[in-house]
Amino acid sequence: MTRWLAADEERAWRAIRRLITVLPSRLARDLNQLGLSTADYEVLSTLSEKPGRRWGLKDFAEKMQWSRSRLSHHAARMESRGLIEREPDPADARGSIYHLTDAGFEVLAQAAPGHLDSVRERFIDHLSPEELAVLERVATRIADLPD
Amino acid sequence: MTRWLAADEERAWRAIRRLITVLPSRLARDLNQLGLSTADYEVLSTLSEKPGRRWGLKDFAEKMQWSRSRLSHHAARMESRGLIEREPDPADARGSIYHLTDAGFEVLAQAAPGHLDSVRERFIDHLSPEELAVLERVATRIADLPD
DNA sequence: CGCTGTTCTTTGACATGTCAAAGAAGTAGG
DNA sequence: CCTACTTCTTTGACATGTCAAAGAACAGCG
Numbered sequence: 001m002t003r004w005l006a007a008d009e010e011r012a013w014r015a016i017r018r019l020i021t022v023l024p025s026r027l028a029r030d031l032n033q034l035g036l037s038t039a040d041y042e043v044l045s046t047l048s049e050k051p052g053r054r055w056g057l058k059d060f061a062e063k064m065q066w067s068r069s070r071l072s073h074h075a076a077r078m079e080s081r082g083l084i085e086r087e088p089d090p091a092d093a094r095g096s097i098y099h100l101t102d103a104g105f106e107v108l109a110q111a112a113p114g115h116l117d118s119v120r121e122r123f124i125d126h127l128s129p130e131e132l133a134v135l136e137r138v139a140t141r142i143a144d145l146p147d
Numbered sequence: 148m149t150r151w152l153a154a155d156e157e158r159a160w161r162a163i164r165r166l167i168t169v170l171p172s173r174l175a176r177d178l179n180q181l182g183l184s185t186a187d188y189e190v191l192s193t194l195s196e197k198p199g200r201r202w203g204l205k206d207f208a209e210k211m212q213w214s215r216s217r218l219s220h221h222a223a224r225m226e227s228r229g230l231i232e233r234e235p236d237p238a239d240a241r242g243s244i245y246h247l248t249d250a251g252f253e254v255l256a257q258a259a260p261g262h263l264d265s266v267r268e269r270f271i272d273h274l275s276p277e278e279l280a281v282l283e284r285v286a287t288r289i290a291d292l293p294d
Numbered sequence: 295c296g297c298t299g300t301t302c303t304t305t306g307a308c309a310t311g312t313c314a315a316a317g318a319a320g321t322a323g324g
Numbered sequence: 325c326c327t328a329c330t331t332c333t334t335t336g337a338c339a340t341g342t343c344a345a346a347g348a349a350c351a352g353c354g
Contacts, residue, residue, distance in 0.1 A: 012282055013266065016286045018212075019286035022289075065169075124160065126288055126292065127285060147173065
């Protein structure tokens, strides 16, 4: 017997679905004006956080929770734009090592403050500290559920 | 001067981004096993909620918050699968009117209980009533911000 | 060593979305 | 009524993601 959603659950679920659609699309729009897609930004910032700013595809993809194929495709596009570069891995000839170019780092440095403002304006600044804490707790709990 | 995120804000934001990626992808995976994409399901269920189960593209797209182009493309694909049908609008020769086929309704009826379980198992059932209320309030507030 | 099976990255085919342009059909002002 | 603008849907070109297959290189074991 299926348990349908109660009225309050239904309302909440609709609101959350809307959030999950609308917020990322707004942030994406803001980023696009700076010449980057959300995916581009994630790649650049993930790469920039790695000491040495270089990373093999497998671990890189794992860190980003992307499929290797997706990262390979996307990295190829970003490489052709001069944002990142690829070298053979001296330790394992199957592997490539990606690293930020100066241009890529520059682009990230240009975009980061604007993106941060965007996250604040469109999200964080509208939450009380308590709400923020609840969100973190809930989001972590849900995301950590078994796949 | 850019205000960087405080440590707690940073943690919360990362958790929420993870939720926003992971939850929809899990729900999508579950739905796929029933033979539908998330988009398919949304189209079918939105259409089924409309009295008479028929809708012109413009209002339909607006209701779903999809671009008309997206809906047109997607509806064409679903039409070729026999899930929905299109008729000329007698009142406005530019318009089409979409409606569920019996097959489409059947597919939805088959998939709905499973999807509902999925939403519960992967999300709703892991929240306290208080948390659910906070989420609804916050999600609504954020989504209602100006674009 | 030499096989055999595994791991890693890339590739190609395909599904889905976006954006801009095209076409057909409404509507309003003179 | 005409003309000019607007609205509506579809279409085509392109960007992005998925999945499965291909190729190259590794690793373990006889």
